[in-house]
């Protein structure tokens with residue numbers, strides 16, 4: 652099972668699309684983290700430390716990673732690459748994700764992604780430390796920026812796992828970019844693969860278990876069963892409003 656745990660909402664970047672910038676700023680305690688691990692169903696899980704904050708800024712980040720390894724899970728994280736030690740990361744993670752939206756320094760600052768030079772050298776250092784660019788995965792939010800220079804730079808590094816994803820159309824995020832064209836159209840089918848056959852377990856900063864990582868206003872979330880029942884009755888629950896999963900396009 653793919654599991655994600657949001658261990659913090661603090662970040663040293665200010666990406667314009669990041670819901671975490673408006674969320675209460677916390678770090679998850681070790682006790683809460685261990686309680687989540689204790690609650691997991693049996694199985695060899697791939698556990699990603701990620702959410703609406705930069706995981707590597709957590710003061711106990713490496714302790715958490717060690718704990719994941721000790722418990723026999725496969726650790727993963729998506730980092731903004733600004734503070735992580737590449738050599739240590741290559742020793743501790745079988746694969747690692749780095750977020751990078753542009754290689755244009757001015758554009759990076761404009762969208763709130765600072766330290767671009769540092770991030771790019773971290774990616775190069777990760778490739779060198781792993782000795783295998785296939786173990787470095789780059790995640791990009793596609794907000795309409797020019798993608799070709801980024802793709803060309805990644806190809807130069809030998810990185811083939813590049814996953815652009817469109818701006819999230821959910822209400823939880825979309826209020827941050829009014830007027831932006833969003834991929835969210837077609838007919839609402841009132842169906843969601845995340846609740847029909849569980850694809851992941853997501854634990855938010857409060858330790859609340861959710862069926863996906865897209866619900867940012869925990870106050871609107873009742874339960875996975877509630878989502879299932881609402882969709883079955885042809886209603887979109889508040890916590891899912893605007894989610895592209897529900898639409899044909």
Ligand code: SF4
Nearest residue numbers: 662664666669704731
């Ligand atoms: S780097 Fe990630 S957590 Fe930080 S502001 Fe950007 S999207 Fe949010």
Ligand code: SF4
Nearest residue numbers: 843863865891894896
């Ligand atoms: S927010 Fe989207 S992905 Fe998550 S349960 Fe609701 S419809 Fe599914």
